[in-house]
Amino acid sequence: MSTLIDIRDLTVRIDLPEGPVFPVRNVSLSLEEGETVGLVGESGCGKTLTCLSVIGLLGRRASIESGSVVFQGVEIDPDDPDDKRRRSRGMGIIFQNPMTCLNPVRTLGWQVAEAYQIRTGESRRVAQRRATELLDLVGIPEPKRRAADYPHQVSGGQQQRAMIAMAIAGGPALLIADEPTTALDVTIQAQILDLLARLQREIGMGILFVTHDLGLVAEVADRMAVMYAGRVVELAPADALFAQPRHPYTRGLLTSLPFLDDDIDRLTPIEGTVPPLHAMPPGCAFAPRCSQASPICSTPPDLRASGDGLIACHHGLKTDTVAA
Structure with a gap:
């Protein structure tokens, strides 16, 4: 397999009245052809902004401060109209909520045809x-009859399927699925996951699957990237990450999950809160919540090799395991 997309040291800046903030900081991530990479983390950690940077849909106040995105071997120039067309043809995105993303005054068929x-x-x-x-x-x-329907005339599951049809129109090489099952019930979630897996086999596209649901991404991802406060803090094969999480934040996410064979009265939360964008700690952003923190954590850790993957931590966890 060859590398489909390579994100290198990506930093995103948002200009606010009180000053600039950086919700995505030095993110590096790659995805191979036909591979599924899960991008996980709490709400507000920078997952969606990373994806919008890749596909070129940042708003007026947001911009790429530094770093690069290499798609199919060619670095993307955000200001080059040819590169914008190349991205629109080679990438598709499924947004979180189809009810707010579909045009209510256009039929499903019209919207899919426009994308094509x-x-x-x-x-x-x-x-x-x-x-x-x-x-x-x-x-x-x-489908012929439903093509003439407006979004309000079909169910939430069918709206999401129409969004997927728009995203894969023209056969993109990269599909970004941003929380594609959040608004759906469990049965429809399973159908959408099966659909994405089938389409991936038939079309051969790579999928960047964004979610905060670790149980969901465990079913679909070949590799997982964990984000915290705008940075990738751990990247590893999905099986290895679930079996042996090496970053304290990843470990906290997994130990806070309920398992069917556990007999517990209360879940184990991660103490503390995510620091606000305008008041990030000078070193590791997770240090104020981390039981492993020490003076060295005042220095930002680099993403470095550890076991089967990469970790951004001065105190990588090497022996403890969490069952998936």
């Missing part, structure tokens, strides 16, 4: 025919 036209440059007639085929591909029953 933008990526391929085909005529409207061809795009409309392909839209029906894509709705059928993602498992929407009676």
Whole structure:
């Protein structure tokens, strides 16, 4: 396999009235062709902003301060119109909530056809025919009839399937799935995960799967990247990370999960709170919440090799295990 996308030392800046903040800091992450990488962490840790930086959808106040994104071997220039077109054709994204992302005054078929036209440059007639085929591909029953429906006329699960059809229109090499099952019940979640796995096999795309649900990502990811306060703090094969978490934050996330064979009265939370963006500690952002913290933690740890993966910690956990 060859590297599909390589994010190198990515830092994102947001200009606020009280001054700039950096919600994504020195993030490095790569994804191979046909691979699924899970990007996990608490809400507000920078997962979505990392993805929006990659696909070029940052808002007016946000910008890439430093770092680079290399897609299919070519570094992306955010200001180059040709690179913007290359990203629009080679990348697709599934947003968190289809009810707020789909256009309420356009039919499902119109929206899927538009995505296909933008990526391929085909005529409207061809795009409309392909839209029906894509709705059928993602498992929407009676796709020709549903293509004429508006978002409010279908269920949440079918709205999400329509979003997936838009994301894969034109056969992107990279699919970014940003919390694609958050608004769905458990049964529909399982159907969407099965659908993404099938589409990945058929199309051969790489998937960056963003979630805060560790149990969910364990089912789909080949590798996992854990983010905290805007940085990747651990990266490892999914099985290895669940069996032997090496960063104290990863360990805290896993020990806070309930397991069916555990007989406990209360869950074990991570003490403390995530520091605000305007008041980050000078060293490791997790140090104020970490039982392993020592004076050396006032120096920012680099992401370095540890076991089967990478870890950004001066005190990597090497022996304790947590059962998946």
